[in-house]
Amino acid sequence: MTLNEFLPLAVLASSLLPGLIIFALPENRVGVRTTLNLLAALAKLALVGILLFGVQAGEEFGFAYAVLPGLDLTFKADALGLLFITLSAVLWLFTTFYAIGYLEKAPHRSRFFGFFSLCVTATMGIAMAGNMFTFFVFYELLTLVTFPLVVHRGTAQAMRGGMIYLAYTLVGGALLLGGIVWLHSLLGHTGFTHGGVLATLDSSTHWQLQAIFLLLISGVGVKAALVPLHGWLPQAMVAPAPVSALLHAVAVVKAGAFGIVRIVYGIYGIEFAQSLDLLTPLAVAAAITIVWGSFRALFQDDLKKRLAYSTISQVSYITLGISLFGPIGTIGGLVHLVHQGVMKITLFFCAGNYAETLGMHKVSEMAGVGKRMPWTTVAFSLAAFGMIGIPPLAGFISKWYLGLGALEARMPWVLAVLAASSLLNAAYFLPILYRAWFMPQAAAWPEEHILMQGNRETARLLLWPPLATAALTLALGLFAASSLSPLEWVKLIADREYLTWTP
Amino acid sequence: MIDPLIWLILLPLAWATLAFLLGPGRGARTAIAGLSLQLWLAFDLAMKIGAGGPALHAVGGWGAPLGIDLAADGLSAVMLLLAQSVALPLALYARAYFAPDKTETRYFWPLIGFLLAGLNALFLSADLFNLYVTLELVGLAAVGLVAAGGGAAQVAAALRYLFAALLGSSMYLLGVALIYGAYGTVSLVTLEPLLTADAPRIVWMAGGLMLAGLLLKTALFPFHYWLPPAHASAPAPVSALLSALVVKASFYLILRLWLGPFAPLVGALAWLPMLLGAGAIFWGSWQAIRTPHLKMLVAWSTVAQLGYLFLIFPLLATTGALQAGVMQAVAHGLAKAAMFMAAGVLIKATGQDMVAGLAGVAQRLPLTLFSFGLAGVTLMGLPPSAGFLAKWLLIEAALAQGYWFIALVALAGGLLAAGYVFRVLRQAFLLAPVAYAIAAVPRTLEWTAFALATASVLLGLRGVELMALLAAGSAP
Numbered sequence: 001m002t003l004n005e006f007l008p009l010a011v012l013a014s015s016l017l018p019g020l021i022i023f024a025l026p027e028n029r030v031g032v033r034t035t036l037n038l039l040a041a042l043a044k045l046a047l048v049g050i051l052l053f054g055v056q057a058g059e060e061f062g063f064a065y066a067v068l069p070g071l072d073l074t075f076k077a078d079a080l081g082l083l084f085i086t087l088s089a090v091l092w093l094f095t096t097f098y099a100i101g102y103l104e105k106a107p108h109r110s111r112f113f114g115f116f117s118l119c120v121t122a123t124m125g126i127a128m129a130g131n132m133f134t135f136f137v138f139y140e141l142l143t144l145v146t147f148p149l150v151v152h153r154g155t156a157q158a159m160r161g162g163m164i165y166l167a168y169t170l171v172g173g174a175l176l177l178g179g180i181v182w183l184h185s186l187l188g189h190t191g192f193t194h195g196g197v198l199a200t201l202d203s204s205t206h207w208q209l210q211a212i213f214l215l216l217i218s219g220v221g222v223k224a225a226l227v228p229l230h231g232w233l234p235q236a237m238v239a240p241a242p243v244s245a246l247l248h249a250v251a252v253v254k255a256g257a258f259g260i261v262r263i264v265y266g267i268y269g270i271e272f273a274q275s276l277d278l279l280t281p282l283a284v285a286a287a288i289t290i291v292w293g294s295f296r297a298l299f300q301d302d303l304k305k306r307l308a309y310s311t312i313s314q315v316s317y318i319t320l321g322i323s324l325f326g327p328i329g330t331i332g333g334l335v336h337l338v339h340q341g342v343m344k345i346t347l348f349f350c351a352g353n354y355a356e357t358l359g360m361h362k363v364s365e366m367a368g369v370g371k372r373m374p375w376t377t378v379a380f381s382l383a384a385f386g387m388i389g390i391p392p393l394a395g396f397i398s399k400w401y402l403g404l405g406a407l408e409a410r411m412p413w414v415l416a417v418l419a420a421s422s423l424l425n426a427a428y429f430l431p432i433l434y435r436a437w438f439m440p441q442a443a444a445w446p447e448e449h450i451l452m453q454g455n456r457e458t459a460r461l462l463l464w465p466p467l468a469t470a471a472l473t474l475a476l477g478l479f480a481a482s483s484l485s486p487l488e489w490v491k492l493i494a495d496r497e498y499l500t501w502t503p
Numbered sequence: 504m505i506d507p508l509i510w511l512i513l514l515p516l517a518w519a520t521l522a523f524l525l526g527p528g529r530g531a532r533t534a535i536a537g538l539s540l541q542l543w544l545a546f547d548l549a550m551k552i553g554a555g556g557p558a559l560h561a562v563g564g565w566g567a568p569l570g571i572d573l574a575a576d577g578l579s580a581v582m583l584l585l586a587q588s589v590a591l592p593l594a595l596y597a598r599a600y601f602a603p604d605k606t607e608t609r610y611f612w613p614l615i616g617f618l619l620a621g622l623n624a625l626f627l628s629a630d631l632f633n634l635y636v637t638l639e640l641v642g643l644a645a646v647g648l649v650a651a652g653g654g655a656a657q658v659a660a661a662l663r664y665l666f667a668a669l670l671g672s673s674m675y676l677l678g679v680a681l682i683y684g685a686y687g688t689v690s691l692v693t694l695e696p697l698l699t700a701d702a703p704r705i706v707w708m709a710g711g712l713m714l715a716g717l718l719l720k721t722a723l724f725p726f727h728y729w730l731p732p733a734h735a736s737a738p739a740p741v742s743a744l745l746s747a748l749v750v751k752a753s754f755y756l757i758l759r760l761w762l763g764p765f766a767p768l769v770g771a772l773a774w775l776p777m778l779l780g781a782g783a784i785f786w787g788s789w790q791a792i793r794t795p796h797l798k799m800l801v802a803w804s805t806v807a808q809l810g811y812l813f814l815i816f817p818l819l820a821t822t823g824a825l826q827a828g829v830m831q832a833v834a835h836g837l838a839k840a841a842m843f844m845a846a847g848v849l850i851k852a853t854g855q856d857m858v859a860g861l862a863g864v865a866q867r868l869p870l871t872l873f874s875f876g877l878a879g880v881t882l883m884g885l886p887p888s889a890g891f892l893a894k895w896l897l898i899e900a901a902l903a904q905g906y907w908f909i910a911l912v913a914l915a916g917g918l919l920a921a922g923y924v925f926r927v928l929r930q931a932f933l934l935a936p937v938a939y940a941i942a943a944v945p946r947t948l949e950w951t952a953f954a955l956a957t958a959s960v961l962l963g964l965r966g967v968e969l970m971a972l973l974a975a976g977s978a979p
Contacts, residue, residue, distance in 0.1 A: 023873075066967050067892065067963075067964060067965065067966055067967065068826075068892055068895075068896070068966045068967060068970060069967060069970055069971075071895070073964070107866075108866065111865075111869065136886060137886035137887050137891075138886075140885045140886050140891075141886065141887065143885075144880065144885065147928075148932065151929075151932050153934065154865075154932055154933055154934025154935075155934060156933070159929055159932070159933060162929070162932075163925070163929060166921065166925060170883075170917075170918055170921050171918060173885070174914045174915075174917060174918055177894075177895075177898070177914065178898070178910060178911075178914055181895060181898040181899050181902060181910070182902055184899060185899050185902045185903050
């Protein structure tokens with residue numbers, strides 16, 4: 001086995017093995033577990049760093065082996081996969097720190113961190129999948145390992161949320177499986193290739209390809225929370241804050257969005273998808289989701305629920321970008337994969353901080369919290385401004401490219417959708433900020449768990465991760481033009497997808 | 504030179520007899536030693552068949568038609584491997600499960616030996632009459648195992664089981680007699696060229712009788728009525744053995760005859776097992792979702808999972824269908840044994856067998872619950888598990904021949920399985936005050952269940968060797 005074959009496996013193993021060891025650790029071995037968690041997260045980052053340098057230099061990393069005759073489990077760390085891998089690896093590190101602080105002295109931490117590591121492993125597998133079969137294996141694995149995290153609290157409400165989550169995702173998985181096997185029986189393989197693999201098929205199969213597209217997109221659309229498949233996401237809010245953060249920023253919804261990217265670019269090929277008239281319906285579905293999610297967010301008093309509807313809306317920016325035919329739209333969609341993750345994880349970290357520190361769960365309780373928890377509120381504000389799309393924050397870059405992409409694709413109505421969504425974003429975020437910063441504290445905090453310690457508003461491990469990701473939100477916007485930014489990486493991907501394309 | 508063919512039958516007979524003479528304590532040790540040897544023999548045989556094709560053994564040097572022939576091809580080797588791989592961990596489990604001084608323990612070891620001898624002989628037999636003998640041996644040993652506890656419910660279930668088993672095997676025997684009357688032979692090889700599509704009506708009748716008898720023994724819907732009470736009231740190790748292996752024996756026989764001598768006759772019939780199989784999946788899963796008892800849930804799940812085995816019959820023209828059926832048989836064998844074993848631990852620990860009584864078990868018995876979950880992953884057909892590969896192969900074979908509704912049944916069945924598996928997991932994860940004092944359970948019980956559950960999942964990452972073995976030649 002060469003090094004280039006070994007590295008993708010090492011990326012998987014760097015969270016799989018620690019996860020399995022953590023399961024076996026007794027509950028009270030806090031030190032060992034924490035060390036293992038952090039070492040694993042750092043080791044993964046180092047491995048991802050090597051991969052990034054390698055791919056930029058034109059190296060190819062991949063590994064395949066046969067599960068059944070004619071059916072391969074294939075891993076490939078290409079530029080697109082690495083985008084998702086890097087995002088996950090970086091945010092995993094932050095979330096690990098945060099979760100250690102969040103779950104201090106809580107029960108069942110071995111189980112939690114074990115499944116947490118498996119969850120990241122599944123995400124890595126999704127990112128590195130080289131064909132639809134491998135993608136599906138890890139996609140379903142992700143469903144299974146996130147279930148214990150969602151129901152971690154074990155309350156009746158958590159169970160209800162978990163069961164709704166399962167019902168949606170398992171049905172979605174069944175649709176996806178149907179589509180993949182159908183594809184496999186037409187094509188004989190399901191490998192991802194630049195420019196797609198289906199264009200060579202006979203035109204008599206085109207109606208089948210359209211049906212398969214519907215099956216595949218409905219399957220991954222459940223996790224990507226495309227309306228009307230989004231019902232599970234607000235219910236899954238019962239999960240502990242680090243889990244919500246991971247679910248919304250890195251793991252589950254991103255897996256769905258990433259699946260759409262792979263299906264459109266790797267299987268159908270953007271030009272072939274356009275010629276089958278598949279992109280416009282996808283864009284319409286994304287647009288409806290964007291507006292509907294933002295609209296519903298307006299009416300949520302529960303902070304995490306408001307953020308959940310906001311996720312539904314924001315994740316569909318990715319889908320929208322993909323369905324805009326043209327490299328600029330692609331750039332906007334893919335870069336939002338990263339930007340949305342960083343911003344949304346910040347918001348969830350902050351929501352978790354309010355709940356853990358002051359017992360605050362509702363928007364209506366937040367009056368005056370900016371004075372009590374200024375740093376958390378600064379982080380929250382930065383991320384919220386980013387979501388609205390105010391320059392120079394990360395969200396602005398995404399929206400800018402999406403808008404240009406819409407014009408390039410001659411779909412001006414998309415601009416209206418973007419504008420409406422931005423207005424709605426402002427309408428549900430700005431009142432929170434106004435309440436937090438400018439209104440006086442109206443009543444005692446609902447339940448103050450963590451008192452002020454000197455100048456520190458909450459526990460260290462709860463404070464630093466959101467500050468770091470908020471700083472990242474700013475940096476991603478400010479330094480978008482630098483050669484190390486995700487934007488540059490995404491341009492590299494778009495170049496490769498549109499190799500043969502001339503506007 | 505040790506010929507695994509004959510020793511796979513003689514060994515269990517030998518240790519069964521020894522176990523009867525030595526009593527449960529030393530009997531158990533003898534049995535475990537014997538089973539370890541058998542596992543090695545089964546591997547040895549699989550290697551030989553994989554390398555050199557089908558194996559043949561004429562007992563005592565007398566070949567057919569005078570003597571008895573034993574034959575093994577890829578399919579037999581896979582089934583033999585499955586039987587020994589399930590039986591060994593199960594024996595370790597049973598040794599820790601049964602109190603040494605109970606009567607059921609005394610009968611358990613000899614009976615399980617006879618059962619395995621019967622199973623192994625069945626997988627190796629090459630003529631219809633020997634197949635009948637082995638079928639009867641398996642059936643009687645299984646009924647004995649259910650009845651060994653001696654409780655009223657167990658005896659009632661055992662009697663029901665006995666009736667079904669005897670009725671099934673008599674129908675089969677009647678069919679064999681008719682075939683013998685028509686052709687003067689019962690050897691599978693000799694029969695193969697004789698049976699043609701224009702066979703006399705009596706042969707059709709014989710085939711019908713044999714099929715009906717075997718379907719009854721496989722508990723295919725709507726002949727399943729005897730299975731849930733028998734499998735649910737037996738002690739956990741027995742339930743595991745019955746669900747994982749015994750029902751597979753008659754399925755193997757149907758498959759063997761269907762693909763072998765009866766192949767010219769069955770063309771039009773293929774939709775019957777498929778429709779019954781679909782009925783089994785829906786009815787069995789629905790009952791599993793509804794029943795309040797844990798072991799009953801697992802037993803109904805067996806009814807449902809057996810349905811998948813019969814979905815393949817209209818598709819047998821493609822090799823993928825046979826692969827799907829065998830993969831499902833293996834996946835279900837490993838997973839269902841693990842699930843019954845885990846259920847046994849849960850029942851032993853909580854002292855009751857209601858699903859509702861499992862609240863909070865996740866904290867006390869995480870390993871067992873994990874095993875239950877892993878086995879559930881295989882039953883739901885989710886990746887990465889052998890059950891998933893089986894489902895993949897089945898759906899692909901169905902779509903390749905344009906029978907998309909078979910694919911739909913398989914997909915819907917997976918969702919229904921999720922319904923009953925997560926019913927248990929959900930209850931176990933509830934953070935409720937534990938209603939029952941949770942007794943300590945021997946570690947062996949937890950780890951053997953875990954081993955089988957893990958095997959059923961890991962096989963999903965590497966099915967190539969198994970499929971290669973299956974393809975290594977058809978019956979000689």
